[in-house]
Amino acid sequence: MDTRQLKTLLAIRSHGTFAQAADVVGLTPSAVSQQVHALEDELRVTIFDRSTRPPQATPEGLQVIEMAEDILRREEDTRASLRGDQIAGTLMLGSVRSSALNLLPSALVELRHRYPGLKPSLRISLSSTLIADVAAGRLDAAIVAEHVGFPSALRWSPFVREPLWLIAPREMGAQDPIELLNTRPYIRFHSNVPLANLIDTEISRLGVVTNDVAEIDTIGSIVTCVRQGLGISVVPHAALQDPEGKDITRLPFGNPQVTRQIGIVERTVSPRGEIIARLHGVLSELCGTYGLARTAVADSA
Amino acid sequence: MDTRQLKTLLAIRSHGTFAQAADVVGLTPSAVSQQVHALEDELRVTIFDRSTRPPQATPEGLQVIEMAEDILRREEDTRASLRGDQIAGTLMLGSVRSSALNLLPSALVELRHRYPGLKPSLRISLSSTLIADVAAGRLDAAIVAEHVGFPSALRWSPFVREPLWLIAPREMGAQDPIELLNTRPYIRFHSNVPLANLIDTEISRLGVVTNDVAEIDTIGSIVTCVRQGLGISVVPHAALQDPEGKDITRLPFGNPQVTRQIGIVERTVSPRGEIIARLHGVLSELCGTYGLARTAVADSA
DNA sequence: GATCAAATCCAGTTTTTCTGAATTTAATAA
DNA sequence: TTATTAAATTCAGAAAAACTGGATTTGATC
Structure with missing residues (x-):
């Protein structure tokens, strides 16, 4: 099933006839007819009732047309997203929605005790986003699980x-x-x-x-x-x-x-090293038996 | 863009190498390589970073893979529907990370009781994303808060x-x-x-x-x-x-x-109307004092 | 029944997809 | 560092799919 077929289908729906749809999509009427037949054969459904002129969409055909809309919209959303772009004072922290998130409130309270002027800002997101944000400097650090292939400018230290x-x-x-x-x-x-x-x-x-x-x-x-x-x-x-x-x-x-391990990913060169090390220590303690101490040079891969 | 390309893409993601994906989809490795290139050319994006073996999906590539999943799922749902399967299959649900999320497990259990063939799939995301997903057909319904400007094709029914x-x-x-x-x-x-x-x-x-x-x-x-x-x-x-x-x-x-109100947003025309109405009822009951009954024609704006 | 425009059929052309062999390349072991 | 291996890519030809354009059929209207 090809998106060109789906575009043709929507053009037929929009313009009413196969012939006009053909003009719109830049094909001959014959090609349009064949495309629709190909789709009908593949999906094993009759999309158009051809006993009328112009052909009328069947109820099943309407479902296929709706699907075509959804699929093409989904494609267009992805194309737009791939063309898109993106976006800083305070300790910028990120975390995945893991169970370790339960530990963060306590850890943040502890950090505030130690550094009263610190204003933590916590954002929850997907690890790939968080890693990219840390690398790009949008976050100072993020809590993510063990991951294959951290960028070389980042260091990941497991705390549990x-x-x-x-x-x-x-x-x-x-x-x-x-x-x-x-x-x-x-x-x-x-x-x-x-x-x-x-x-x-x-x-x-x-x-x-x-x-x-x-x-x-x-x-x-x-x-x-x-x-x-x-x-x-x-x-x-x-x-x-x-x-x-x-x-x-x-x-x-x-x-x-x-x-499984969860840790903190940070840039290897960061003015926040001391605070992040402290955060790591607190989280490790909060994990009790399964807590891991921070190593001096944690391997990043 | 062809669904065969998308199936290949998912096979690569599932099996890890182009060669194994080729086995799975019944093509030669060469054809797989060419399919991925064709897709990359069409979408003007690098889906795989080929400096490693096996190639690693790029962040953009992951977006394309997710799109592929959605499109193929959408196709499969339409095929199932055309075959007359209704209250089985996957109910695609979304929810914001609100406190109402605590209610969902109970509600899902109740739905399963009522429709044993139903397989709920729950995804958490931002309301703007969820609304777009419902409109686009990626989700059957989503739980979001009161919102300004729902698209006209959607209906939002508060349950609390x-x-x-x-x-x-x-x-x-x-x-x-x-x-x-x-x-x-x-x-x-x-x-x-x-x-x-x-x-x-x-x-x-x-x-x-x-x-x-x-x-x-x-x-x-x-x-x-x-x-x-x-x-x-x-x-x-x-x-x-x-x-x-x-x-x-x-x-x-x-x-x-x-x-503040939280409700369910769904498409006004949806084969899942009955199930979603049932979900609404269950959630409303679970909210006790603050629960709201579903109105026959809830205003969408 | 006549007319007309649209849809379909048919056969040849063009494009795309695939195969299979040769080549390149990343990963690993020695 | 070199040799080996498996995987990915390139290349060229074969096969399949998509398209064109002309002939034919068909539904709608008068």
Whole structure:
């Protein structure tokens, strides 16, 4: 299915006849006729009722036309975005929507104690955006997960290495994790972030085929859905620390149990080095058992 | 731009190398290479950074990949619909990061009960993005706050009208709200969303000049910072419902007390009308006192 | 029934896509 | 640093798809 076909379809809808649409898209009427037939063959649907002149869109045809609109609009949005552009005093911090976000309020309070004149500004975004923003100087630092290929001008220092847990509603009781994953309704963490990939990769590696019943892109909502019996899922340790995680069965995920790291990415040369080091220390302490000390020269890749 | 190219792109993303993607889509590596080049030429963008092996998607490339996902999903939904599959398939939902997000897990569980073949997919994003996505057909519906200027093809139905509270650490005790706002350290909800504007506008209207000590763009983090003594702030009712809001002083914000509405935005013509109406009902019930019933013809502007 | 414009059919031409072999290139091991 | 290997790219020809243009058919109108 080609966007040129879809453009022709919309031109027919707009101008009423195949012949006029042909003028608009710069083809012959014959080509237009063939394009529509090709689309009908591919989708196995009759888009136009040709017993009238001009042909009338069928109800199914209207659906295809609406889809054409959506697809072309989506394409145009992406083209516009690819042409687009972008955009500073205060400690500019970013964080992904990870469970580590729960630690940030405490950490910010601690930073304020230590540096009373500091005004933290916290923004939540996707890790790729945050990394780019740190590199570009729009953020002083950002909290992101382990990532492949940080730019060489950036340094990433993990402050936590936490395990992943397979979680199930308490009434499911404790069973073999593989058995659970293979048989129970699975709520998939569907997001373009390393954690989602980490989970999916390990599930593949374990040779499991999950029965996905939902896709949700916030871990907190996943935990609540599991607790309410919608199914099972996989979440990082910190997500089970608040009261929401109390009545949930947890089993080690992965063989050996999979862990993931979250850290702070900053520019290697930054006037904020001292504050960021302090932030790292606080966050590490707040993570308790799984906290990681800052290394003097943390490897960036 | 052809859907076959898009399928190839997703195969590359899924399997990691051009060669493996070629196997998956049934082409030669050469054809895959040429398809990607053709797409790059057409979109005038570099999708893959070829200085590594395997090639790595560029930030722009990731945008194109996301577009590819959306377009192929849209196509598949149309095919399913043309085949007569209705209340199965994926319900594409979006939500802003508002306190209403806490209600969604329960609502999704309820929907699954009612429509067992339904697979909800939940994505969190900014309201402007969500509205555009609903209009573009990328999402079936989204939960967003009251908004100026919804596109005419969309309908927004509020399910909750909740009050805003000025919150302070318990040890500050109860005082005049204006006095607090004028004197105490203020944590500003800094975000490009209607709620932030609503709060800032009312503060200006009250003739108050706040002493900003931090800017945070997640309400949950704000509540925690307030509880830990960083300062005072303004948050919607639902943010104080979980245990985090227990030890916090709350005072009516605004004169008269300011309220804000959250609702569901959907396309006026949508095959998902029945499900979305049901979702609206469930969310309204979950909001208790402040829940709003769905009106037959809710005004969209 | 006659007229007309639009849609379709048909066959040849042009363009695009693909294959397969040769070449280049990044990654890795020795 | 060199050798090896697998993956990506280039190249040229083959195959498939898309298009043109003329002939024919068909629905609408008078």
